[in-house]
Amino acid sequence: MVMGTNRSQGMIVDIILGILGGAVGNWLLPMLGMNAGTGFNLYSLFVAVVGASVLIFIGRLLFK
DSSP states (O other), rough: OSSSSTTOOOOHHHHHHHHHHHHHHHHHHHTTTOOOOOSSSHHHHHHHHHHHHHHHHHHHHHOO
């Protein structure tokens, strides 16, 4: 919903992007000088959303 792709992808893709987004967020945010956080809390959910948004943005650039 954040990136406007809710209708074009299914539940499986959403789950995969969420998992990969968490990994990308944990890799990306420390490079920007921010703490990636540990455990499951609201901040780690934010990290996963940011990471998934970055993945969707890169995917749009590559496949458009």
